[in-house]
Amino acid sequence: MTEKSENMPAPLSSSALFQEQVKRTFRSNKLTGLGAVIFLLVLLAAVFAPLLSTHDPLIQNILDRLEGPSAQFWMGTDAYGRDIYSRLLYGARISLTIGGVAILSAMVIGTAIGIIAGYYGGKVDDVIMQFNDILLAFPTLILGLIVVAMLGPSMQNMIIAISLTSIPGFARIARAPTIVVRERDFIEACRALGYRDWRIMVFHILPNVTSEVLVMASLWLATAIRTEASLSFIGLGVKPPAATWGGMIREGFENILDNPWLSIFPGLAILLVVFSLNLLGDGLRDAIDPKTRVD
Amino acid sequence: MHTMPNSIQSSESNPDIILDVRKLRTSFRIAGEWHAAVRDISFTLRRNETLALVGESGCGKSVTALSVLDLVPSQNGRIEAEQIQFNGRNLLGLSEDEMREIRGNRISMIFQEPMTALNPVLSVGHQVAEALLYHRDMNKEEANRAALELLDQVKIPSASSRFKEYPHQFSGGMRQRVMIAMALACRPDIILADEPTTALDVTIQSQILALLGELKRDTGMSLIFITHNLGVVASIADRVAVMYAGNIVEIADVDSLFAHPTHPYTEALMRSIPRSDRDTETLHSIPGQVPPISRMPDGCRFAARCDLARPICRKLDPALQQINAGSTHEVACWVRGDHDLTAIEDRANG
Amino acid sequence: MADTLLRIENIKKFFHVKRGFPVAKTMTVRAVDGVSFEVKRGRSFGLVGESGCGKSTLGRALLRLVEPDSGSVTFDGQDVLSTNASDMRALRQRMQIIFQDPYSSLNPRKRIGAALVEPLLVHGLADKRQAHERVLKLLDEVGLPPDAANRFPHEFSGGQRQRIGIARALTVGPELIVADEPVSALDVSIQAQILLLLRELQESHNLSFVFISHDLGVVRFFCQDMAVMYLGRIVETGPIPRIFEEPLHPYTHILRDASPVPDPRQSRKFLHIEGEVPSAVNPPSGCHFHPRCPYAADICKKVSPDWHQVDAERGVACHLFDTGNTGPDYPKR
Incomplete structure (x- = not known):
């Protein structure tokens, strides 16, 4: 039925098209919108933690230890009498920063690797992707564990660890569309016009790869936050007394029989963020699905 | 399929006419609105005739070919017609089961790209035999024997040894032969061939055209041959219908059409082909492009690109009309048709 | 001669x-x-x-x-x-090239103007303002309106895309x-x-x-x-x-x-x-x-x-x- 597509009305202009696509995504899939709203709220909570918190997250108050939720302590207190609600807000800052920075850097490095491998192909591709596959073979958590164990626990090392575990995934995701785009005539036209390889990769291939990569970034940010929590939970995370969600669960775990709220609230926070990012990522993936995409 | 409310059952049926399509209109829904891709076209197909x-x-x-077989997707497509009379029987209003009895059995179809029309995981012999098992009362052995004969008939070299091979082991030309064998399996009355040689090289195209011509002669079937290539039309058609933007603008015997192209579009089309058999000093190019289906102008749809267009052309849609009395050569054009143009213009203005 | x-x-x-398969032969x-x-x-x-x-x-x-x-x-x-x-x-x-498939020959994410300006800038054939003028002239030469520069490839028909491909080859x-x-x-x-x-x-x-x-x-x-x-x-x-x-x-x-x-x-x-x-x-x-x-x-x-x-x-x-x-x-x- 080529006839029908030939007969389609002239498409909308591109920016209008994109808006239309985004609108359609959010309209057809309310859950995607919900995911976006939840994640945005968590992000705002982290940014405005000093304004929203009711207590200093680090000040200990032995007299008020292990209290349940109350008007004074909305989510109760931990074994040192610190306000859980406030610690949760500040914890969001650390967890989101670690996850965000790790995923952002992994995205940049992984995408670059993937595009280079896909664009040059041949031996370059073979070597890069073999190495990549070896890294991919390790479970994320194990790889993170090895790196942190080697470098020592700190915020910076945590970022390095999580980033390293995500790079191979991004490389794979970026390589696939690169190989498709590389075969199209407009890349050959670029070469015929004497463009250097870096220019072709940055200005001509990258824009055709970004949507796929961004979708994965939102899904893997959820994974990164979980990894961060897991590493903190087993004591390889940011050092106390700084609040992280994983660390809070672990601390709560020691007193779980006295006050289960200690672990439940940070656990819920992680759940909420992971859930919202997954909704968002799935929705975006549907939006760029070639079946619904216009170009 | 829906019958139009003002449908007239065909009264006289000429036994020489195998297919009689009247006022066929096929519309598609695009962004919530219905637009006609084929607009009230009528044509007949005689027995053992090739209509291009x-x-x-x-x-x-x-779309015309798909409409005859009721193969337009029903969610977004709609077929209306006064009649689609096949062998004295109106296909409009037949149930899906009854249509299935017609499709592939009495009327079959060949497509441009045989690779997508053939199932890649079944052997070609199996696929040809399947049509026979489905429509004919044959057991497997008989069907296989008949399928082998068909592959021979379409001149696939050493057909018996290639019977069990898969489509990807065949070249484009050979795959098209397999498609033709499948279409031929039930000895249909009509084969609808949709650009069957467009994807092929010229030498292979020439072979396939020769084969189709031979099969038509030997089996007495009729052929509707869809193509954009006027050279191919000249070599295979008995009669030609020239279509533009959903209308038939000219219909004639092949010799008459090529000797006297009458519609300005047909004429321009012929003058825009660079020919391999003689020097072409300059090409005639038709300015502009076909209007999109959702924005079809009133009146003659070619008017905007036509050198001869008059005010009437942009207002009223011309109908097909004999170029002169008693002729089988018909054209839908205010200027070139046999009209009293001044009278019509006066009436339109007054 | x-x-x-x-x-x-x-x-x-x-x-x-x-x-x-399973043993691949190089041909x-x-x-x-x-x-x-x-x-x-x-x-x-x-x-x-x-x-x-x-x-x-x-x-x-x-x-x-x-x-x-x-x-x-x-x-x-x-x-x-x-x-x-x-x-x-x-x-x-x-030495330039133009292609058969007008759908594959243009970058779907680049506006026509940008695609035509780029070769001029890369080869230092014009500064930004001159390049823009050159592009308008090229578009005119291949029979496209000036506002084509602001549009994306999918907004054009096959024939128009082919004109754009020709203009791109002519830039240098x-x-x-x-x-x-x-x-x-x-x-x-x-x-x-x-x-x-x-x-x-x-x-x-x-x-x-x-x-x-x-x-x-x-x-x-x-x-x-x-x-x-x-x-x-x-x-x-x-x-x-x-x-x-x-x-x-x-x-x-x-x-x-x-x-x-x-x-x-x-x-x-x-x-x-x-x-x-x-x-x-x-x-x-x-x-x-x-x-x-x-x-x-x-x-x-x-x-x-x-x-x-x-x-x-x-x-x-x-x-x-x-x-x-x-x-x-x-x-x-």
């Missing part, structure tokens, strides 16, 4:  | 593909197998042949978009294949354009528009073309000289009028007479054409065409024919060309 539907992409030639 | 702009000598390009596709020809300045040279004959690979090889295995390409006296990377970039301003002011089936994907009426545009631009920009096509009618209209390729080799070259008048190679003959013409009086009879184009992985021995050639003699099956330069303009690779066996009554109708 020729036109550029988007003119509605493929 | 026009001078030679491009000389191709004995170009070869083989591809190695792995096929088979060699002889895509271009020793091809030579010349393009004169200001003229159009047609490369004709059926799919798989290597004409597109050859077009890319002479621009070094695929690196030839051996042979030489001389452009205006300069050896193209041994040129270093930076000189090659300069040379690319003088080339002298030679390799046109790879530039009108094959277009409807007849649009095809005529593009052919006329190319001819007009050829005149105004003094362009030379290597025009790759499977359509003899198009080549006859657009080109002055041509070469017929079959399975990676050229079987015949010469000026168009002489080749069409009297083809020397049986394959040229078949190709000419198999091309359908819009005239029922001429095209009613079909040639008897043997077989199909064999695979380039395992081409026939001797003359590649012998399995389909009605005149094939014993020598054709064993020995690959030498190149016979018939006169200054024409050449053919056929054992029998001067035996009279491939006379004008061929092919029998």
Whole structure:
């Protein structure tokens, strides 16, 4: 039925098209919108933690230890009498920063690797992707564990660890569309016009790869936050007394029989963020699905 | 399929006419609105005749063929007609089961790209035999024997040894032969061939055209041949319908059409082909492009690109009319048709 | 006599593909197998042949978009294949390409204006403001409105996209354009528009073309000289009028007479054409065409024919060309 597509009305202009696509995504899939709203709220909570918190997250108050939720302590207190609600807000800052920075850097490095491998192909591709596959073979958590164990626990090392575990995934995701785009005539036209390889990769291939990569970034940010929590939970995370969600669960775990709220609230926070990012990522993936995409 | 409310059952049926399509209109829903891709076209197909539907992409030639077989997707497509009379029987209003009895059995179809029309995981012999098992009362052995004969008939070299091979082991030309064998399996009355040689090299195209011509002669079937290539039309058609933007603008015997192209579009099309058999000093190019289906102008749809267009052309849609009395050569054009143009213009203005 | 702009000598390009399972065997596709020809300045040279004959690979090889295995390409006296990377970039301003598929030849995420400005800036041919003016002028030259610059490729029809592809090739002011089936994907009426545009631009920009096509009618209209390729080799070259008048190679003959013409009086009879184009992985021995050639003699099956330069303009690779066996009554109708 080529006839029908030939007969389609002239498409909308591109920016209008994109808006239309985004609108359609959010309209057809309310859950995607919900995911976006939840994640945005968590992000705002982290940014405005000093304004929203009711207590200093680090000040200990032995007299008020292990209290349940109350008007004074909305989510109760931990074994040192610190306000859980406030610690949760500040914890969001650390967890989101670690996850965000790790995923952002992994995205940049992984995408670059993937595009280079896909664009040059041949031996370059073979070597890069073999190495990549070896890294991919390790479970994320194990790889993170090895790196942190080697470098020592700190915020910076945590970022390095999580980033390293995500790079191979991004490389794979970026390589696939690169190989498709590389075969199209407009890349050959670029070469015929004497463009250097870096220019072709940055200005001509990258824009055709970004949507796929961004979708994965939102899904893997959820994974990164979980990894961060897991590493903190087993004591390889940011050092106390700084609040992280994983660390809070672990601390709560020691007193779980006295006050289960200690672990439940940070656990819920992680759940909420992971859930919202997954909704968002799935929705975006549907939006760029070639079946619904216009170009 | 829906019958139009003002449908007239065909009264006289000429036994020489195998297919009689009247006022066929096929519309598609685009962004919530219905637009006609084929607009009230009528044509007949005689027994053992090759009718070529020729036109550029988007003119509605493929949609016409799909409409005859009721193969237009029903969610977004709609077929209306006064009648689609096949062998004295109106296909409009037949149930899906009854249509299935017609499709592939009495009327079959060949497509441009045989690789996508053939199932890649079944052997070609199996696929040809399947049509026979489905429509004919044959057991497997008989069907296989008949399938082998068909592959021989379409001149696949050493057909018996290639019977069990898969489509990907065949070249483009050989795959098209397999498609033809499948279409031929039930000895249909009509084969609808949609650009069957467009994807092929010229030497292979020439072979396939020769084969189709031979099969038509030997089996007495009729052929509707859809193509954009006027050279191919000249070599295979008995009669030609030229389509533009969903309308038949000219219909004539092949010799008459090529000797006296009458519609300005047909004429321009012929003058825009660079010919391999003689020097072409300059080409005639038709300015502009086919209007999109959702924005079809009033009146004659070619008017905007036509050198001869008059005010009437942009107002009223011309109907097909004999170029002179008693002729089988018909054209839909205010200027070139046999009209009293001044009288019509006066009436339109007054 | 026009001078030679491009000389191709004995170009070869083989591809190695792995096929088979579970044990993959490496096979060699002889895509271009020793091809030579010349393009004169200001003229159009047609490369004709059926799919798989290597004409597109050859077009890319002479621009070094695929690196030839051996042979030489001389452009205006300069050896193209041994040129270093930076000189090659300069040379690319003088040799350009336009493509068959108007949907694959434009970056879907780049506005037309940006795509046309980029080559000017990359090669330092204009500053930003001049570049913008140049682009508007180019758009006008290829018959597109100025506001096309702000739009994206998907907003254009096939014919308009082809015009954009042509404008892009013209940005750097080339002298030679390799046109790879530039009108094959277009409807007849649009095809005529593009052919006329190319001819007009050829005149105004003094362009030379290597025009790759499977359509003899198009080549006859657009080109002055041509070469017929079959399975990676050229079987015949010469000026168009002489080749069409009297083809020397049986394959040229078949190709000419198999091309359908819009005239029922001429095209009613079909040639008897043997077989199909064999695979380039395992081409026939001797003359590649012998399995389909009605005149094939014993020598054709064993020995690959030498190149016979018939006169200054024409050449053919056929054992029998001067035996009279491939006379004008061929092919029998």
